[in-house]
Amino acid sequence: MAIATGVVVSAVTVWSASPVHLASSSDANFYLVLFAGPGAIIGGLLARKLALYLPVIKLKLFFSSWIILTGAAMLIKVW
Numbered sequence: 001m002a003i004a005t006g007v008v009v010s011a012v013t014v015w016s017a018s019p020v021h022l023a024s025s026s027d028a029n030f031y032l033v034l035f036a037g038p039g040a041i042i043g044g045l046l047a048r049k050l051a052l053y054l055p056v057i058k059l060k061l062f063f064s065s066w067i068i069l070t071g072a073a074m075l076i077k078v079w
Helices: 002-022 030-053 056-078
Strands: none
Touching: 030 056
């Protein structure tokens, strides 16, 4: 039930904000959208293969390391 609630809230948020971003005076970067869509699809396909390949503990360790490294890289970039 929690996942369904999150999906519904996310969908309502996106649909309610879309007129603002699709207006002619919008500063939305549509080149980013062109890469984000295919990137999400490719990432989802690769993540599925990775999730089926790795055992649960190693998968959790991999993604926790990924989040820590990404956060550290962002902190270093800001500094």
